[in-house]
Amino acid sequence: MHDAIVVGLGPAGSAAAYTLASRGLDVIAFDKETFPRYKSCGGCISTKIERILDFDISRVYEDTVYGATFTYKSGRTTDIMSDRPVGHNVMRDRFDALLVSKAGEAGSKIVEGCRITELRDEGSHVVAKCGTGQTYRARFLVGADGSSGLVGREVFGLNPRECAVSVTAEIPYRKEELNVSGRLFIDFGSIPFGYGWIFPKKNFLSVGMAGDAAKVGGRVKDYFNAFVSSHEVLKGLKIKEKIGWTVPIFYNGAAPSVKGRVILAGDTGHLVDPFIGEGIYYAIRTGEAAANTVAECVDMGKSDLGAYQEWLSKEIYPEFRAAEKLSDLVYNHPRLWYSILEKDPLVMHKFYDVIRGEDNCDSFYNSIYQSVTSRPWKILRRWVESKFLAS
Ligand SMILES: Cc1cc2nc3c(=O)[nH]c(=O)nc-3n(C[C@H](O)[C@H](O)[C@H](O)COP(=O)(O)OP(=O)(O)OC[C@H]3O[C@@H](n4cnc5c(N)ncnc54)[C@H](O)[C@@H]3O)c2cc1C
Incomplete structure (x- = not known):
C-alpha cells in the first residue's frame, strides 16, 4: 500500500510526485511513455514558473522571450517588445524529462512505459491497474494524465470533446x-x-x-x-x-476536481488558462497544490480532499473566469482587438505583466473593458480605421 499513486508524468504529475516525495510520502508515479518523449506544445513557459519551482530549470531554456511580433491574418505586423523577460521557450521532451528526473531524485518511484488502464476507489484506498495486468494500491490517487486523460474522463465524467x-x-x-x-x-x-x-x-x-x-x-x-x-x-x-x-476547455468551476480519494491536476481536470491556453504553469501549480492536500490528509489520517477544491475556487477559478471573459472579447472581435494593440501597445505591456504574474487577469480585463465602454467613439474609430488598413 503506497501513500499515493500519480497517473501521468507531464508537468502536473511530476510536480505532484516531486512534492509528495519531498514531504516524505511513499509515492509511485506512472507514465505510459518513456522519457524524453514528444509532447505537442508551443513550449513557452512564463517567468512566473520560476517562482513556484524550488530547483533551477534554466539549462533547458532554448530562448528567452521579451515580447512578440503580432500579425492580423498574417499581415499588418506590430512588434511589442519589453525590456524584461516575459517567458522562456523550451522543448517539451527535455523540459518534461528534467521534471521527471527531479521527481525521481526527490524519492518518487518512477514507472515509465506503463499505461494505467483501470481505476477503482474502494473507499479505504484506491486501486490502479496497469496495461501489464499488475495492480497497485494507495491511500490516494492524483490524476495527471493530460488532455482527455482516463482519470478525468472515467472517474469525473469530464467530456474530452469540450x-x-x-x-x-x-x-x-x-x-x-x-x-x-x-x-x-x-x-x-x-x-x-x-x-x-x-x-x-x-x-x-x-x-x-x-x-x-x-x-x-x-x-x-x-x-x-x-x-x-x-x-x-x-x-x-x-x-x-x-x-x-x-x-x-475550462469548466468554469462547474465540475469538481476531487472525488473520494482521487484528485485531478493539470489538463485532465481542464485546468488550462482559457485565453492564451497557458497550461504548463497551471499544471505545475495544481500538481503541487493537489500533492500538498494529499500530504496533509496522510499526515492527519484524514480522507477528505476538499481543501484542494476550496483552493481551486479561491486561487485558480477567478483568474480563469477573467481569462474566459477576455477570450470572449478578443476572439469574438479579433480585428478590433488587433487594432487596439496597433494603436496602444501599452495594453500588451500590461498583459505581459499578467503573464509574468505581476498583475492579474481580472484587473487587466476590467481595464480593457472600462476603456472600451468609457470611450466608445475611440474604439469605433479604431474599428473603422482597422477596416481600411486590413489587407
Ligand atoms: C498545441 C498546444 C500548444 C500548447 N502550448 C503551450 C505553451 O506554449 N505554453 C503552455 O504553458 N501551455 C501550452 N499548452 C498546454 C500544455 O501543453 C498543457 O497544459 C500541459 O502539458 C499540461 O500538463 P499535464 O501534466 O497536465 O499533461 P501532459 O503534459 O499532457 O502530461 C500527461 C502525461 O500523462 C501520460 N498519460 C496519459 N494517459 C496515461 C495513462 N493512462 N497512464 C499513464 N500515463 C498516462 C502522458 O503520456 C503524458 O506524459 C499547449 C497545448 C497544446 C495542445
Missing part, C-alpha cells in the same frame, strides 16, 4: 539564417476563436494553430496550412510532420 483543437509542427531552421530570437510570433484572426503561433527554439520553430473545436468545425488543418503558407517567417521552410492535439 476542447480547443490544434495542429502543430516542429520546423527545423538555422539561427544564422533567420533572426527570430527573443520573441514569439502571434497571429490573430486566421482561425475562429483561437490564434496561430511561431515559437522559436534553438533548432526548431514550434508552429501551431488552435481554435475552439465547436467553432473550427473540423477544419483546423486547413487553417494551419493557410497560416504556414502565408506567414512571412515561414516562407521557404519545409514542414515534415503535423500533429493534432487538444487543449481542454
